[in-house]
Amino acid sequence: MKNTSIYLLAFLAILFLSPLSLSAQVISLDEAPEDEISAPFDKSFMLMAFPLSSYLYHTGYENMGNHLKSFGGLENPRFFENIGFGVGWRKKNLFYNINASLPLFTQRDEVSLVSMTRIMESRDSNFDLSVGYAIIPSDQFYWILRAGIGLYFREMSVKEISNVPYDFRDFSTPEGTAWPQLDHRNLTLDVAFEMLPKAMREVAMLQSFQLGYKHGIGSPRWRSAEANLVNPIRDRVSLFYLRGLIVISRER
Amino acid sequence: MKFCTTLLLFLLWFGGPELALGQSEQEATVVVYRKPSGTFAKFAMSIDGKQVIPSLEGNTYYEIRLKPGEVLMETRGNIFTEHKQYSLTLEAGEIYYLEAVLEYQLYLMTLHLMRRSEQVAKQAIRKMSREQLE
Numbered sequence: 036m037k038n039t040s041i042y043l044l045a046f047l048a049i050l051f052l053s054p055l056s057l058s059a060q061v062i063s064l065d066e067a068p069e070d071e072i073s074a075p076f077d078k079s080f081m082l083m084a085f086p087l088s089s090y091l092y093h094t095g096y097e098n099m100g101n102h103l104k105s106f107g108g109l110e111n112p113r114f115f116e117n118i119g120f121g122v123g124w125r126k127k128n129l130f131y132n133i134n135a136s137l138p139l140f141t142q143r144d145e146v147s148l149v150s151m152t153r154i155m156e157s158r159d160s161n162f163d164l165s166v167g168y169a170i171i172p173s174d175q176f177y178w179i180l181r182a183g184i185g186l187y188f189r190e191m192s193v194k195e196i197s198n199v200p201y202d203f204r205d206f207s208t209p210e211g212t213a214w215p216q217l218d219h220r221n222l223t224l225d226v227a228f229e230m231l232p233k234a235m236r237e238v239a240m241l242q243s244f245q246l247g248y249k250h251g252i253g254s255p256r257w258r259s260a261e262a263n264l265v266n267p268i269r270d271r272v273s274l275f276y277l278r279g280l281i282v283i284s285r286e287r
Numbered sequence: 288m289k290f291c292t293t294l295l296l297f298l299l300w301f302g303g304p305e306l307a308l309g310q311s312e313q314e315a316t317v318v319v320y321r322k323p324s325g326t327f328a329k330f331a332m333s334i335d336g337k338q339v340i341p342s343l344e345g346n347t348y349y350e351i352r353l354k355p356g357e358v359l360m361e362t363r364g365n366i367f368t369e370h371k372q373y374s375l376t377l378e379a380g381e382i383y384y385l386e387a388v389l390e391y392q393l394y395l396m397t398l399h400l401m402r403r404s405e406q407v408a409k410q411a412i413r414k415m416s417r418e419q420l421e
Binding site for chain 2: 060061062063064065072174175176232233235239240241242281
């Protein structure tokens, strides 16, 4: 959770270093002034960036979870924090999006034994396409129900490092062993609910929040590019996510 | 005579709120309204440095009687809000309609005041709660 702490510190720094209430020039309402803001536009093109995180909570990968536990007390990580980005288009209340998310940090679990330390590292990323519709009428927000399809990736490695001190001059005989790097890819179906403020300027910066669920189609095998796997296990992705994105919106 | 009295009472009863607006020739009336809004953001409104509305509520219109002349109106919220200032020159007997519109931007909320025509404003405030301020 150290990355969450970094974000929290950055947020607090912004809070305390920036003016809490910005002030502006006096605007005259005497003549019909050109309004600073407009009613929501019909179309948008949106670039979505990542300064806000996506939080993923896994309820899938059960077979690998059981395998890791029985192999040596390792816990399959359930909580991941990713950064997301993407592009989107809107035509009135209809939204089309392409999103991707990448891991900021590797999730890690380790078990210390008498003669060695067993370490598991895991990284998740995903890509998805979605279509959404603003289902609740509101003057200030789009409340969007989304459905989509995507591809979910997980990379995982497990290694055991001997507790015997490592001699740097004896580089050719390192102590320890490792699994081949494993990866898992699963097509997913996606359903999400999103809150996006309505842009009132031709170019606007906004925040979007999505709460969603991804479910794997089928249970593909774990694979490895480094070795032929015998009796590979199968797994299905199942996860809930909260995705925060900064949206730069161009309105027409 | 009885019919005329009844008719007058009837007109006063049904035309009350409209007749009340701008009834004084010595004062101007500013009507500020905010459409229904599902936000927790709290904005106050001041006129000439004096807070007249501590929290501009959604689905409410505020009728404010003021002396003629130029006034400075401000909207201000808590953290991550923009402080806006507007000037408006009031004439005695006139009614001015202003819509308070909340804008969300990245880490920033702004309550804009926008001048509206009588027709647009009356349509908007038709079903809103009324608050009268002196």
